[in-house]
Amino acid sequence: MTHEKEERSLIIIKPDALQRSLVGEIITRFERKGLKIIGMKMIRLTDALIEDHYAHIKDKPFFPRIKRFMSSTPVVIMAVSGLGVIDAIRIIVGPTKSFEAAGGTIRGDYALSMQSNIVHASDSKETAEAEVNRFFAADELMDYEKINTMFIYSDELM
Helix, strand or coil: CCCCCCEEEEEEECHHHHHCCCHHHHHHHHHHHCCEEEEEEEECCCHHHHHHHCHHHCCCCCHHHHHHHHCCCCEEEEEEEECCHHHHHHHHHCCCCHHHCCCCCHHHHHCCCCCCCCEEECCCHHHHHHHHHHHCCHHHCCCCCCCCHHHHHHHHHC
């Protein structure tokens, strides 16, 4: 069951990761950290969904490139939950400018681009909730107890 302190967040495994056969490696990194996958699916992003998701940069001159890139292949969408999950994911992923990302992060290990930066990750609680709701219907999210939770969080759940 979901603990009241848990956050939810969205991860999009982008076309470059799919084309480079990195999907399993990326999912593994989040699982090894202890995050709980509560929803996952492969979809092809529509223009409307891309425009909604990237509404904050829709007027930028580079937006058509992003739209073309994000619709070039299917993507894998994941909803994850856990304590401090948003900050944990941002650390695992590394900065948006992949060429600035440290080794050991997903972007630091697999990307050199700002656009082709392997994954999208929610940047705040508010954004995360909106993004999870944008990509998942309520019945697509699973609430379940992981048997290793007490070994991952220890006293933080008390």
